[in-house]
Amino acid sequence: MDWQKVAMRDIIFAHTRYVYPSYTDYRRLVELAGFETCFVDQIDFTRKNVVYIVSPLNGEYRPHRDNWRKHAHNAHVVWWSLERPGPSGIAEFVRGTKRLLDDWYFDEVWLSDRYLCEQCHDKRVRFVVLGSHxxxxxxxxxxxxxxxxxxxxxxxxxxxxxxxxxxxxxxxxxxxxxxxxxxxxxxxxxxxxxxxxxxxxxxxxxxxxxxxxxxxxxxxxxxxxxxxxxxxxxxxxxxxxxxxxxxxxxxxxxxxxxxxxxxxxxxxxxxxxxTEFGFRRQVELAVAVLDRRPLDPLTLR
Missing domain, CATH: 3.40.50.2000 (Glycogen Phosphorylase B;)
Known part of the structure; x- marks a missing residue:
C-alpha cells in the first residue's frame, strides 16, 4: 500500500442526516475504523486533499452539490453504492450510475459486488470490498x-x-x-x-x-x-x-x-x-490508488 498517498488525503465519511436502520452497521463500521465523519450538506467541495465518501444516496446530497457548481471542485467525492440494482434491472442501474458521474455529482462510484462493477465498463466505477470489524x-x-x-x-x-x-x-x-x-x-x-x-x-x-x-x-x-x-x-x-x-x-x-x-x-x-479485508484497510487501499480528478467542465479548474 502507498501509505504516503493515504496520509496526504483526509478521508471523511459523509452521512445523511436521516438515519436509515439498514445502514446502522455501515455507520458502526465507520465509527469502529476511526474515520472522521460529517453530514452530506457539510461537504466542502473546495477543500483540497480530501476524499468524501457518501452512502446512502438520498435527496439530501444533490441539492448541496448543485449549490456548489460555480465553486472550484478540489475535493474527491465518492458514492459508495451498497444498494441492489432494483426492479429496473442491472442495465438501468448502470445507466443511472453513469448519469450521476457524467453530471459530475461524484468523481467515482464504489461498488462492493465485482460482477456488478464489471457490468458498468467505466473506469470511474471501482470494485471496493466492504470489509468488516x-x-x-x-x-x-x-x-x-x-x-x-x-x-x-x-x-x-x-x-x-x-x-x-x-x-x-x-x-x-x-x-x-x-x-x-x-x-x-x-x-x-x-x-x-x-x-x-x-x-x-x-x-x-x-x-x-x-x-x-x-x-x-x-x-x-x-x-x-x-x-x-x-x-x-x-x-x-x-x-x-x-x-x-x-x-x-x-x-x-x-x-x-x-x-x-x-x-x-x-x-x-x-x-x-x-484482517486481510478489514473495513479500514479496504478503504485506505481504495484511496491509495485514486486517479487524478478530471477538469471540471464548468469551471475548468
Missing amino acids: PALGQPRRSRRRSFQYDIVHLSYLTPRRQAIIDPLTNSLDVAPNGWGEARDRILAASAFMLNVHQDDWLVLEPLRFALAAAWALPMISEHMIDPYPYNRGETGHYIKQVHYDDLVGEVLNAVRGDYEQFRAMGRRMHDLMT
Whole structure:
C-alpha cells in the first residue's frame, strides 16, 4: 500500500442526516475504523486533499452539490453504492450510475459486488470490498445445542424470500427480525445466517455479509455470480452457496448435520473479513490508488 498517498488525503465519511436502520452497521463500521465523519450538506467541495465518501444516496446530497457548481471542485467525492440494482434491472442501474458521474455529482462510484462493477465498463466505477470489524459482532464459542434459533435472515420478506422462509419456519426455529440490542441477542442465539436475494439479480449483499463475518456466523447464501472475496478457496471454505430452488433442502441438511464444520467455516470468514479485508484497510487501499480528478467542465479548474 502507498501509505504516503493515504496520509496526504483526509478521508471523511459523509452521512445523511436521516438515519436509515439498514445502514446502522455501515455507520458502526465507520465509527469502529476511526474515520472522521460529517453530514452530506457539510461537504466542502473546495477543500483540497480530501476524499468524501457518501452512502446512502438520498435527496439530501444533490441539492448541496448543485449549490456548489460555480465553486472550484478540489475535493474527491465518492458514492459508495451498497444498494441492489432494483426492479429496473442491472442495465438501468448502470445507466443511472453513469448519469450521476457524467453530471459530475461524484468523481467515482464504489461498488462492493465485482460482477456488478464489471457490468458498468467505466473506469470511474471501482470494485471496493466492504470489509468488516471484529467489534461489530460478538462471536460465540458455544456448541450447536446451545443456540435458540436455527437460522437468522434479518431481511424484509419479499415474495421470493417468503417462499423460502415459510417452509423453513415449519421445520426449524427461525429468528425474528430486530434492531439494536434485541438484534444482538438474536444474532448471538442463532446458528446460521441465511441470505436470500430480494430479487432475481445474483449479486452480493455487502452489509449482511460483513455483519455475519463479524459474528462468525456460518453463512448459507443463495448463489451469486461473483461474491469475491467470499468465494476464495475451495467451495464452502468461507460461505456455502446454494441455488434458489435448492435452498430449503440444503438449509435443512445443514441444520441437521455436523455443525462443527460450519462453525469452522464461520470462523474462517470472520478471520478473513476482519484482517486481510478489514473495513479500514479496504478503504485506505481504495484511496491509495485514486486517479487524478478530471477538469471540471464548468469551471475548468
